[in-house]
Amino acid sequence: MMRGHMRKGHRFPVLVSVLVLSLTMAAAVASAQETTVTAPATAATTTEATTSTTPAPAGEESAPDPAANGARDVREKGTPRAATLPPTTTKVRLKGVRKGRVTAGKRVKVAGTVRRFRVGQKVTIVLNRGKKTVKRETVHVRAKGKGSQLGQFHWSRKMVAPGMYRVQAILHKGANWASSKDGSRNFRLRYPSLKDGNRGPSVAALNDLLNNLGFVSSRGSKYSSATGRAVLAYRKVNNMARKEKATGSIFKKLAKGKGGFKLEYPGAGKHVEADLSRQVMVLAKKGEVDEIYTISSGAPATPTIKGKFRFYRKDAGYNSLGMYYSVYFIRGYATHGYHSVPTYPASHGCLRNPIPDSVHIYNWIDLGDPIYVYS
Numbered sequence: 001m002m003r004g005h006m007r008k009g010h011r012f013p014v015l016v017s018v019l020v021l022s023l024t025m026a027a028a029v030a031s032a033q034e035t036t037v038t039a040p041a042t043a044a045t046t047t048e049a050t051t052s053t054t055p056a057p058a059g060e061e062s063a064p065d066p067a068a069n070g071a072r073d074v075r076e077k078g079t080p081r082a083a084t085l086p087p088t089t090t091k092v093r094l095k096g097v098r099k100g101r102v103t104a105g106k107r108v109k110v111a112g113t114v115r116r117f118r119v120g121q122k123v124t125i126v127l128n129r130g131k132k133t134v135k136r137e138t139v140h141v142r143a144k145g146k147g148s149q150l151g152q153f154h155w156s157r158k159m160v161a162p163g164m165y166r167v168q169a170i171l172h173k174g175a176n177w178a179s180s181k182d183g184s185r186n187f188r189l190r191y192p193s194l195k196d197g198n199r200g201p202s203v204a205a206l207n208d209l210l211n212n213l214g215f216v217s218s219r220g221s222k223y224s225s226a227t228g229r230a231v232l233a234y235r236k237v238n239n240m241a242r243k244e245k246a247t248g249s250i251f252k253k254l255a256k257g258k259g260g261f262k263l264e265y266p267g268a269g270k271h272v273e274a275d276l277s278r279q280v281m282v283l284a285k286k287g288e289v290d291e292i293y294t295i296s297s298g299a300p301a302t303p304t305i306k307g308k309f310r311f312y313r314k315d316a317g318y319n320s321l322g323m324y325y326s327v328y329f330i331r332g333y334a335t336h337g338y339h340s341v342p343t344y345p346a347s348h349g350c351l352r353n354p355i356p357d358s359v360h361i362y363n364w365i366d367l368g369d370p371i372y373v374y375s
Contacts, residue, residue: 105205117151129163209254242343276375325362
């Protein structure tokens with residue numbers, strides 16, 4: 001009994017000892033493996049840190065990288081540096097501009113300079129109205145004096161159309177000079193009032209504008225009786241006061257191309273229209289207005305007949321009634337010249353036209369041409 005008991009008592013401590021020994025050996029093996037794996041990485045990290053942070057000895061510079069120098073040499077040899085061109089200065093000065101305005105019909109003049117002048121230089125002048133380019137022209141630069149470093153250029157243009165303008169001058173780059181440019185200040189146009197006896201470029205522009213719309217006027221720079229009649233016809237067409245003076249607003253409206261006559265019968269081919277309400281007569285062809293004249297039709301007591309008719313007879317010169325170069329369209333009704341052509345209906349039924357215009361009207365009308373008389 002005593003032996004069996006002792007054997008059981010000794011067995012339990014032995015098992016505990018074996019278990020503790022096994023755990024201790026397993027931990028030792030695992031620690032050894034971990035040390036073996038991580039040691040190289042730590043060594044590498046330490047070496048790398050040492051290599052990257054170790055400064056060069058004092059007084060010494062790091063050795064240049066041959067590969068980097070080779071790449072720089074190739075880049076510099078393959079792409080040569082562009083030569084720097086001598087700089088230039090372009091200046092623009094306007095003549096004919098007063099208080100930011102140019103008188104319609106007159107010229108705006110550009111007097112520009114280029115410093116560091118070279119033979120062969122050219123400047124492009126650009127005239128802008130608002131955001132739109134209305135004129136572009138290239139001019140030569142000339143030396144201001146023999147051997148001078150200052151060049152000069154000139155340009156001008158007659159101004160008629162309204163708007164906000166600006167001039168720019170651009171010097172083109174050359175073989176031995178750089179490009180440069182300059183621009184002017186903005187400017188507008190001024191439209192003066194004009195009347196009989198006035199002369200000059202503004203009157204010439206007014207005459208051209210009237211003729212462009214068919215209002216038969218003079219062709220020169222004088223405000224003549226023909227200009228006055230054309231202005232009167234324009235006023236009548238646009239239901240204005242019936243006089244022969246051109247105001248600034250009329251001038252500007254003409255410069256915009258507005259205020260022309262609209263045909264009632266554009267599809268009638270070559271024909272004549274007499275608008276009794278506005279007291280004008282229009283010669284038309286190819287669907288467009290050709291010429292417009294002021295007239296005086298029948299007075300209220302002797303009104304002009306209305307309707308469509310055809311010219312059937314021509315009488316040159318004066319007749320016994322003082323009618324000059326008459327063209328008849330029905331019975332005794334005709335269009336003819338007369339010494340008195342007021343701004344209102346005053347005839348005995350005919351269509352009176354100014355004597356200076358009578359021969360031309362007579363020659364323009366062919367027998368058989370239709371005439372439309374309406375109000």
